[in-house]
Amino acid sequence: MAATDTNPGTDSISLPATKAPALSREQNRVIWLLLAAAFVAILNETTMGVAIPHLMVDLQITALQAQWLTTSFMLTMAIVIPITGFLLQRFTTRAMFVTAMSLFSAGTLIAMLAPGFPVLLVARVVQASGTAIMMPLLMTTIMTVVPPQSRGRMMGRVSVVISLAPAIGPTLSGFLLDTVGWRAIFAVVLPIALLALGVGARWIHNLGDTINAPIDVLSVILSALGFGGIVYGLSQIGGAAAHTTDAAEAAASANSTIALVISLSVGAVALGLFIWRQLRLQRVDDALLDLRVFLSANFSLSIGQMVLLSIAFFGAITVIPLYMQNVLEVSAFETGLVVLPGALVMGLTGPSIGRIYDRWGSRVLLVPGSIIASATLWVFTTFDETTPVWAVAVAQTVLSLGLAMSFTPLFTASLASLERRFYSYGSAVVGTVQQVAGAAGIALLIAVYSAVSADAFAAGASQVEADAAGAHIAFMIAAIVSVPLIVGAFLIRKPDEEPFPPVAAH
Numbered sequence: 001m002a003a004t005d006t007n008p009g010t011d012s013i014s015l016p017a018t019k020a021p022a023l024s025r026e027q028n029r030v031i032w033l034l035l036a037a038a039f040v041a042i043l044n045e046t047t048m049g050v051a052i053p054h055l056m057v058d059l060q061i062t063a064l065q066a067q068w069l070t071t072s073f074m075l076t077m078a079i080v081i082p083i084t085g086f087l088l089q090r091f092t093t094r095a096m097f098v099t100a101m102s103l104f105s106a107g108t109l110i111a112m113l114a115p116g117f118p119v120l121l122v123a124r125v126v127q128a129s130g131t132a133i134m135m136p137l138l139m140t141t142i143m144t145v146v147p148p149q150s151r152g153r154m155m156g157r158v159s160v161v162i163s164l165a166p167a168i169g170p171t172l173s174g175f176l177l178d179t180v181g182w183r184a185i186f187a188v189v190l191p192i193a194l195l196a197l198g199v200g201a202r203w204i205h206n207l208g209d210t211i212n213a214p215i216d217v218l219s220v221i222l223s224a225l226g227f228g229g230i231v232y233g234l235s236q237i238g239g240a241a242a243h244t245t246d247a248a249e250a251a252a253s254a255n256s257t258i259a260l261v262i263s264l265s266v267g268a269v270a271l272g273l274f275i276w277r278q279l280r281l282q283r284v285d286d287a288l289l290d291l292r293v294f295l296s297a298n299f300s301l302s303i304g305q306m307v308l309l310s311i312a313f314f315g316a317i318t319v320i321p322l323y324m325q326n327v328l329e330v331s332a333f334e335t336g337l338v339v340l341p342g343a344l345v346m347g348l349t350g351p352s353i354g355r356i357y358d359r360w361g362s363r364v365l366l367v368p369g370s371i372i373a374s375a376t377l378w379v380f381t382t383f384d385e386t387t388p389v390w391a392v393a394v395a396q397t398v399l400s401l402g403l404a405m406s407f408t409p410l411f412t413a414s415l416a417s418l419e420r421r422f423y424s425y426g427s428a429v430v431g432t433v434q435q436v437a438g439a440a441g442i443a444l445l446i447a448v449y450s451a452v453s454a455d456a457f458a459a460g461a462s463q464v465e466a467d468a469a470g471a472h473i474a475f476m477i478a479a480i481v482s483v484p485l486i487v488g489a490f491l492i493r494k495p496d497e498e499p500f501p502p503v504a505a506h
Helices: 025-045 048-058 063-090 093-113 117-145 148-179 183-203 217-235 247-284 291-295 297-326 332-360 363-380 389-416 420-458 463-491
Strands: none
Touching: 025 093, 025 117, 025 148, 025 183, 048 063, 048 117, 048 148, 063 117, 063 217, 063 420, 093 117, 093 183, 117 148, 117 389, 117 420, 148 183, 148 332, 148 389, 217 247, 217 420, 247 291, 291 297, 291 420, 297 332, 297 363, 297 389, 297 420, 297 463, 332 363, 332 389, 363 389, 363 463, 389 420, 420 463
């Protein structure tokens, strides 16, 4: 049976609240452990951006080399996440958790002790391999053990993790860099990761059933070339779009252009072959990433909404610090303080938004949430070098509220539209979409920001005025991308609740 929609949905009417079956002590324990582990992994992921200037000095590396510490992480995530759909079907919850946290802990230890750049780069790849498993594992576990009446509330907890970790990460990283050094970032994370690994290895057991199927090696290769090639190609957009009269920089820009074209071409061809391969293998239930999830119209609409949201959101929040530091000329610490309230709003409102979803459905959140997010992005297009810092802080906080009202219902409605046997594949698709769309949004908006700024400066504008022009056009693109979100919000529904079989640990 395919992952098709079978019910008209519940958003059009108000239904009386029904009492959800209580989770067992074991199930609650597993979910909280997964939430804690995901928090640590995302916290680590968001600390590296602030550390790059320090690493360039301490390790005596160029900006291009240093950028690979974040690019390699993103590449690894893009390669591993699509495979997790199969892995979560094939191996037990405990085995996947131990594997993920062992990889993450090993990578953190290697990074802390790294004698130089090559070893640190390897450490980041090992870390990313564990991180890539953790979020799909968390979301699949929630969908497997949490009854439909409580999934929104549980996904609200996931939004806390996704929001608070990026809020705390840069601030923690900045403090440690200024007081101790970059190795302290990994030294703080390592004991927490080891504790989570030890507790999880002792307490987590398998939730749900596994399948005994061989992995298709060709699909793994095509997936790596497809998703990895696209993400790497997107990461080269900024360098390819650079405008300069310096001979060395011009040569680097030309190399980035070549890398962009080759990577995107290889990625597109490999991705097409990967899709063709999965369509053939899923006929006998042997697909690495079962694409029958897209037979659900509600899932497909939710994924489309997530693509646009990720492009606009991740692109905009990457431009905001550049705008504040280059145009408003505030410090990195002040920039962090401006962004912090919005991240806290996203995290603290997550559980309440989840409960609203459980009671009233998706549209009551998605419609106002998409309107708030889009309207705020249009407000960002009015910002220039005279905009007060407090106005940016208020706009960023309002934008975060709109995003909080969008992400939780999208996560929940998309996966709840699938049959239970497709949860792991749906989680892998959600993770992959976020990774690739986020990379696209960041690459696109940073490239536009840089190109417009360079052109304006070459035309005689001051550097501040040039950067303001670049930020204006970048925010304009994010705002335009966000407009279709309002239409999509009316089309996505909360699937009807179906009989939910108890899932025992074993």
